[in-house]
Amino acid sequence: MVEPPARRGPDEPTTDANLAFVQRHLAHRHLQFTPLASWPGHRGALTREAKRRGLTVREQDKSMYFFEAGRCIGGTVGLISTLVGYSAARTTRSKTFTKDLLARAGLPVPRGRHFPATRLETAVSWWAEQTTDGGLGEVVVKPADGNAGRGVSVEVRTEDQLRSAWQRARRESTRKQVILEEQVRGVDTRVFVVGDSAVAATVRVPAHVIGDGSRSVAKLAEEYEQARTVHKYLSSRPTFLDVTLLGRRGIGLDDVPATGEVVFLNGTANVSQGGVTVDVTEEIHPELLELAVRAVSAFPDLRCAGVDLLVPELGSPEDARVIELNTSANLSINQVPGYGTSRDVAAALLEEMQRGR
Numbered sequence: 320m321v322e323p324p325a326r327r328g329p330d331e332p333t334t335d336a337n338l339a340f341v342q343r344h345l346a347h348r349h350l351q352f353t354p355l356a357s358w359p360g361h362r363g364a365l366t367r368e369a370k371r372r373g374l375t376v377r378e379q380d381k382s383m384y385f386f387e388a389g390r391c392i393g394g395t396v397g398l399i400s401t402l403v404g405y406s407a408a409r410t411t412r413s414k415t416f417t418k419d420l421l422a423r424a425g426l427p428v429p430r431g432r433h434f435p436a437t438r439l440e441t442a443v444s445w446w447a448e449q450t451t452d453g454g455l456g457e458v459v460v461k462p463a464d465g466n467a468g469r470g471v472s473v474e475v476r477t478e479d480q481l482r483s484a485w486q487r488a489r490r491e492s493t494r495k496q497v498i499l500e501e502q503v504r505g506v507d508t509r510v511f512v513v514g515d516s517a518v519a520a521t522v523r524v525p526a527h528v529i530g531d532g533s534r535s536v537a538k539l540a541e542e543y544e545q546a547r548t549v550h551k552y553l554s555s556r557p558t559f560l561d562v563t564l565l566g567r568r569g570i571g572l573d574d575v576p577a578t579g580e581v582v583f584l585n586g587t588a589n590v591s592q593g594g595v596t597v598d599v600t601e602e603i604h605p606e607l608l609e610l611a612v613r614a615v616s617a618f619p620d621l622r623c624a625g626v627d628l629l630v631p632e633l634g635s636p637e638d639a640r641v642i643e644l645n646t647s648a649n650l651s652i653n654q655v656p657g658y659g660t661s662r663d664v665a666a667a668l669l670e671e672m673q674r675g676r
Contacts, residue, residue, distance in 0.1 A: 336505045336631050337524055337588075341581050344522075344597060345658065349529050350546035352595070352657045358551045361398055361649045368665040372673075385672060393672030398647040402513070402671055404620025411618070411644045414463050414498060421641050424617040426610065429629075429640050430455065431500030433463050436489040439482065446481055446499055457502035460484035462492030473586035474502060474567065483563075503640045505629035507588035508603070509596075510611035511653045511664050513623045514671045517608035519653035519662035520600045522633070526558045526584040526593035530576025536565070537572040540584055547595075552651050558593025561585035596652055598659030599633055606636035614641050622675075623668060624648060 359367060362383060369376050375386040384394035393401040399408055411417050415433040422428050434442045449455045460481065461471040470491025472484030481499075488497045507523045528539035540560060548554045562572065564586050576582050588594040611626035618624075625648025630639045650664040 337527075337583065338581055340506045340522060340524060340597075340633075341527060341529075345524070345595075346529060346579070346581075348658065350543065352546060352550045352553065353655075353659070355550045355552060355655055358651065358655055361651055362395065364650060364654060364665040365395065365668065368663075368669050372669060374669070385669070387673065393669075393675075398649060400623060400668060400672075402622040402668065402675075403624070403646045404618075407618040407621040407624075408646050411621075411624070411646050412464055413494075414461070414643055415496070417643055421614055421617055424613070426614055426617065427638075427640050429459075429500045429503050429642065431458070431498055433496050433498045436485075436492060436495035436497050439485050442485065442497065442499060443478060443481060447478070455499075455501045459498075459500045459502055460488050461498050461500070462488045463496035463498050464492055464494045469591075471587055474564065476567075480567070503629040503638075503642075505631040505639065506633070507594075507642075508599070508607070508628045508630045508633075509648070509652050510603075510608060510626045510628060511623075511648065511650065511662075511667075512611050512615045512626055513664070513667040514674070515612060515616070516667075517611050518667040519598070519664055520603045520608065520611075521653045521656050521662075522597045522599050523588035523590065523594045523652070524597065525586060525588050526595070528576070528582050528584065530578055530580040530582065532578040533575065535573050535575050536570065536582055536584075539576070539582075540572075543584075544593075547593075547657075550655075550657055552655050553590060553595065553657050556591050556593065559585050559587075590652060595658065596656040598653075598656040598662065600660070600662055603630075603633050604636050607633075607639055610636060610639060610641065614644060618644070621646070622671060625652070 366376050369385045377384050382396045384391050418428045458475045459473050460475050470488045472487055475481050475484050485497055509521050509523060510517050511519045528543050544558050570582060585592055607630060614626045615621050615624050625645040627642040628639055629642055653662050654664045655661055
């Protein structure tokens with residue numbers, strides 16, 4: 320059995336992108352979230368911006384439409400705007416199809432394969448063959464049509480872990496398909512693309528605590544959760560404590576991390592699982608922003624999307640991968656980050672609708 324990675328102290332070098340990001344960008348301001356007393360949400364932000372522009376807003380069931388001088392210029396159905404064509408909305412629901420289309424467009428995507436949920440033994444055999452050949456190594460197991468990080472297992476190294484992760488992914492897949500994919504080392508970066516421009520970039524980091532040498536992981540997690548309450552958007556999504564993943568890393572909730580030691584509470588950066596968001600629009604390499612724009616342009620009827628990248632180093636495009644496109648991306652991730660500058664995605668979306676009227 321492959322042993323889990325050793326726990327690292329605050330001064331030890333690391334190749335883990337999330338850990339390096341926390342140490343470089345967040346350790347000095349840990350728990351100092353940007354206060355956000357209220358937030359109208361994705362649709363509320365669009366409504367507010369539309370009214371600021373003098374547009375008329377009309378709602379119908381879960382739909383919302385914007386009118387200028389009596390003419391409809393666009394709208395949304397749920398979180399999907401009229402800047403997203405029907406074909407793009409449907410095809411991007413499939414991570415497998417999206418990945419294939421991006422690869423055909425010459426964009427870097429993770430290696431992997433999808434399987435019907437009934438073909439677990441086939442997947443195990445394929446994984447064992449890949450591992451023996453020195454191929455994938457650690458893998459991510461996820462539902463082919465999941466969202467919000469549900470059903471995703473990371474750092475899967477053994478057959479037992481694979482079988483357990485498979486069942487978790489299968490439960491979350493409506494189409495009953497599961498993806499095995501290489502574990503790409505990088506920070507989860509959401510780039511919001513509108514038209515032909517990347518208007519915002521935000522790194523999402525898994526929920527984490529930083530040790531003080533006296534309190535347990537459980538106590539530090541309570542403090543982390545309390546600190547998030549100053550940010551209305553983040554605090555509405557409770558932190559998920561993944562005790563299984565912590566166990567693989569040799570960490571228990573009663574353990575007392577050393578001063579400065581970073582402990583991640585789960586393996587997904589999704590805000591819905593307790594992750595935090597950090598604006599990096601001014602820091603990210605321009606070629607990474609261009610990569611996100613190219614990913615959106617690979618779909619002929621797509622004029623806006625949240626593009627998820629895994630980026631080993633923000634200052635370099637090297638080894639970055641496009642993970643998926645989200646046509647129902649919540650603009651809150653970029654507009655009201657937990658740390659850093661707010662980016663007015665709502666304004667960019669309304670501007671694009673007015674431009675195309």
